[in-house]
Amino acid sequence: MGKRHESWVAEGIERFIKRLKKPYDVDFTFVPHATAGEQRSREDESAAIEKHLRAQDYVILLDERGKNFTSPLLASHLQQLFDTARHPVLIIGGAYGVNDRLRARANTVWSLSNLVFPHQLVRLMVVEQVYRAQEISAGRPYHHQ
Numbered sequence: 001m002g003k004r005h006e007s008w009v010a011e012g013i014e015r016f017i018k019r020l021k022k023p024y025d026v027d028f029t030f031v032p033h034a035t036a037g038e039q040r041s042r043e044d045e046s047a048a049i050e051k052h053l054r055a056q057d058y059v060i061l062l063d064e065r066g067k068n069f070t071s072p073l074l075a076s077h078l079q080q081l082f083d084t085a086r087h088p089v090l091i092i093g094g095a096y097g098v099n100d101r102l103r104a105r106a107n108t109v110w111s112l113s114n115l116v117f118p119h120q121l122v123r124l125m126v127v128e129q130v131y132r133a134q135e136i137s138a139g140r141p142y143h144h145q
Contacts, residue, residue, distance in 0.1 A: 009120040016131040023082045024134040026127050038096045046099040049091055058086040059106045061098065062126065064116055066109030071143055074129060075136035077108070092122050 017026055031048045034041035053059065058081055069077065081088050091098070091106070103109070112125055135142035 006120055009124055012124045013127050016127045019131055020127075020134060024078070024130055026130055028123070033094050041094060042096040042099050045094040045096075046102040049093070049098065050102060050105070053089060053105070054087075056087060057089045058108075060088055060090045060108045060110050061103060061106035062090060062092045062112065062122060063097065063103075063109050064111050064114055066111035068111050068113075071129065071132050072136055072145075074110075075133035075143075078130070078133045079137045090126060092119055092126070 020026060029052055031045065031052070034044040034048075036044060078088060090110075091102070093102075097103075112122065112129075117125070132143050
């Protein structure tokens with residue numbers, strides 16, 4: 001959900017995207033946020049997100065109430081998806097979150113933190129974590145234990 005990247009966020013995101021190799025490459029799809037109040041916005045935004053999902057997608061929903069992963073555990077989880085030809089789709093919901101239907105559709109609910117972050121920072125943190133997962137899975141020294 002949300003706006004295109006601010007220039008300072010875009011620069012950071014591009015830094016990591018350039019380093020990503022298949023199957024870890026990342027593509028963003030922006031869904032406009034709704035302004036109809038909390039409940040209506042949640043429903044409208046969730047419906048807009050669902051239109052982009054395919055039945056075979058493995059949905060990972062970002063939510064502060066989700067599961068906390070260590071970086072090595074996330075790397076293992078993503079590698080397992082790639083090894084089984086699953087297509088992971090990471091969803092960052094709107095300001096009011098997602099509806100129960102989309103939450104139920106999620107195969108994994110992932111929390112970056114118990115804190116809530118602006119969407120732009122979440123995008124940057126997620127792409128960095130995907131890059132970190134790539135490097136961990138490849139056995140390269142980017143991540144230190």
